[in-house]
Amino acid sequence: MEKVDVVIVGAGVVGLAIARELSLEQGREVLILEQHESFGSETSSRNSEVIHAGIYYRPGSLKAKTCVEGNKLLYQYCTGRTIPHKRTTKLIVATEPDEVARLESIRVNSRANGCEPLRWMTGAEVRQLEPEITCHAALFSPATGVVDSHSFMLSLLGEAEAAGSTAVFCTEVTGGEIGSSGPVKIEAQSGGETTQLDANCVINAAGLHAVSLAGRIKGINLDNLPKMQFSKGNYFGITGRPQISRLIYPVPVRGGLGVHLTLDLAGRVRFGPDNEQVREINYRVNPSRATEFYSRIRRFWPGLEDGALTPDYSGIRPQVSIAGGSFRDFLVTSAGSRGQLINLFAIESPGLTAALSLAKYIARIVPG
Numbered sequence: 001m002e003k004v005d006v007v008i009v010g011a012g013v014v015g016l017a018i019a020r021e022l023s024l025e026q027g028r029e030v031l032i033l034e035q036h037e038s039f040g041s042e043t044s045s046r047n048s049e050v051i052h053a054g055i056y057y058r059p060g061s062l063k064a065k066t067c068v069e070g071n072k073l074l075y076q077y078c079t080g081r082t083i084p085h086k087r088t089t090k091l092i093v094a095t096e097p098d099e100v101a102r103l104e105s106i107r108v109n110s111r112a113n114g115c116e117p118l119r120w121m122t123g124a125e126v127r128q129l130e131p132e133i134t135c136h137a138a139l140f141s142p143a144t145g146v147v148d149s150h151s152f153m154l155s156l157l158g159e160a161e162a163a164g165s166t167a168v169f170c171t172e173v174t175g176g177e178i179g180s181s182g183p184v185k186i187e188a189q190s191g192g193e194t195t196q197l198d199a200n201c202v203i204n205a206a207g208l209h210a211v212s213l214a215g216r217i218k219g220i221n222l223d224n225l226p227k228m229q230f231s232k233g234n235y236f237g238i239t240g241r242p243q244i245s246r247l248i249y250p251v252p253v254r255g256g257l258g259v260h261l262t263l264d265l266a267g268r269v270r271f272g273p274d275n276e277q278v279r280e281i282n283y284r285v286n287p288s289r290a291t292e293f294y295s296r297i298r299r300f301w302p303g304l305e306d307g308a309l310t311p312d313y314s315g316i317r318p319q320v321s322i323a324g325g326s327f328r329d330f331l332v333t334s335a336g337s338r339g340q341l342i343n344l345f346a347i348e349s350p351g352l353t354a355a356l357s358l359a360k361y362i363a364r365i366v367p368g
Helices: 013-026 062-081 097-113 123-129 149-162 207-215 287-297 351-365
Strands: 002-009 030-033 090-094 119-122 137-141 145-147 166-168 172-178 184-190 193-204 227-238 247-250 260-263 269-272 276-278 309-322 325-327 331-335 341-345
Touching: 002 013, 013 030, 013 149, 013 351, 062 097, 062 145, 062 149, 062 351, 090 097, 090 123, 097 137, 119 123, 123 137, 145 149, 149 166, 149 351, 172 193, 193 207, 207 227, 207 309, 207 341, 227 287, 269 287, 269 309, 287 309, 331 351, 341 351
Parallel strands: 002 030, 002 193, 030 166, 090 247, 193 341
Antiparallel strands: 090 137, 119 137, 172 184, 184 193, 227 269, 227 276, 227 309, 247 260, 260 269, 309 325, 331 341
8 A cells, every 4th residue: 555645636727736836835745646648638728718807706705716816826927937828808798788787796796806906998998999899888807818728737737746746647546435534545547557545635636527536435425425517618719810809708697607709829719618518528519509609799799700600629617516506616625534535626617717826725724
């Protein structure tokens, strides 16, 4: 039985950030186990790569706290290491008269979260900034941007390994056991071989697989586990290079932020994500979904031409429900008398932005 201090299951952006924090700032021995052949192969690499400002989340929630702090930490981190990123800014647009009042409630919420102040703009002022965009009013977010998520994760992994962390890929955690106060026993398989580990602490950062992994650890009360809900977000690209230089978001809809316009670091425009409930992980984008995309996009960009959209990529949000209702925050739980098993559930957007802040939060609760 091999003994290790901390095992992190999952090499997504949050798992890597936690490994870096524990090894670099606390000098902990960290072993990262990842079932895929590389880091960030699922949720962390299948998103808009947006640096969120923390505008929409419920004040006092873990999402709000870690996103607002994470926004500042991420800009500082990227600037200090020349990681590709850009403060693009963002417009939240009201395309119907009855949406204008909702902009004010969004501004009040963002102020409660401690975000960088949003600026009110009239439809005419928006047209001066973005002639292609039509709206009645908008909020201008100066803190929103985009980041090269691969470069960010590569840097996190490099710094974690330089500080003593070890990452092992193509290794799946298939089970384990937790007692009241002793170490967490972990069983991992790689290349047909099984390895048994005794860990002082296990951090379950397995993303889409976090709930199922927790359910395979003996000693966990299965009745207390949330139910996983896979929410697929589809993205469409566009032919040509429209003259739009900022992210454009509609007023949020129930269940998400709505189909919005984002830019990558090369200035390429893409649209999404929508919200498609699925039962299994499947990244195919159905071309027929473009019909709804045209309808939504033309509310703020009426000049979008027929035939301009092409299927691009998709991602799966690891959402969860508790007692029959959706849970709209990050969910962090622990088990064992020392809290030696830490589960990270529902780490969806803004997980990329919040990663460095979430890592500090988790590091504070890891038992000694």
